[in-house]
Amino acid sequence: MLDKAQTVLSQIEARGERLTIQRRVVIEVLCTSDSHLTIPSIQRQIEANFPKVGSLSEATIYRILEWLKKLGLVSQTDLGEAGITYSLLDHPRHHHLICLNCGMVFELDDTYFADLRQKLLADYGFLARIDHMAVYGQCKGCASDHEGASDPV
Numbered sequence: 001m002l003d004k005a006q007t008v009l010s011q012i013e014a015r016g017e018r019l020t021i022q023r024r025v026v027i028e029v030l031c032t033s034d035s036h037l038t039i040p041s042i043q044r045q046i047e048a049n050f051p052k053v054g055s056l057s058e059a060t061i062y063r064i065l066e067w068l069k070k071l072g073l074v075s076q077t078d079l080g081e082a083g084i085t086y087s088l089l090d091h092p093r094h095h096h097l098i099c100l101n102c103g104m105v106f107e108l109d110d111t112y113f114a115d116l117r118q119k120l121l122a123d124y125g126f127l128a129r130i131d132h133m134a135v136y137g138q139c140k141g142c143a144s145d146h147e148g149a150s151d152p153v
């Protein structure tokens with residue numbers, strides 16, 4: 001087992017959470033793969049890498065991901081065309097800008113949200129979990145393409 005997966009599993013155990021085999025394999029897939037995994041891709045990787053566990057339904061995987069989200073270990077982000085993706089929150093925190101026109105996805109540094117987090121805490125006493133945001137809009141290239149032109153819909 002990878003060190004990363006072992007670390008995450010011990011963190012969860014230390015919190016007194018129950019670790020079923022289904023929960024373990026989902027965590028292992030999240031630790032071994034790239035971030036931004038959709039539920040069907042997690043499902044395929046479990047089938048390919050853990051044949052003994054067998055197939056997990058999308059609903060089961062969804063429930064496990066919801067549990068990991070609640071524990072603050074996983075983020076859920078809608079990346080538009082790429083679908084709803086899940087990532088382990090161990091890498092440097094980042095966010096995305098997504099162009100609704102061309103589908104381009106840019107990575108955004110977390111510093112853009114640092115002030116917002118502090119302000120929400122100061123004004124509302126609200127501890128915002130801005131883990132992995134997707135901000136939709138229009139990229140520079142698309143915005144300039146459309147300048148002066150009428151938008152065909």
Ligand SMILES: [Zn+2]
Nearest residue numbers: 094095096132
């Ligand atoms: Zn991301």
Ligand SMILES: [Zn+2]
Nearest residue numbers: 099102139142
């Ligand atoms: Zn664009």
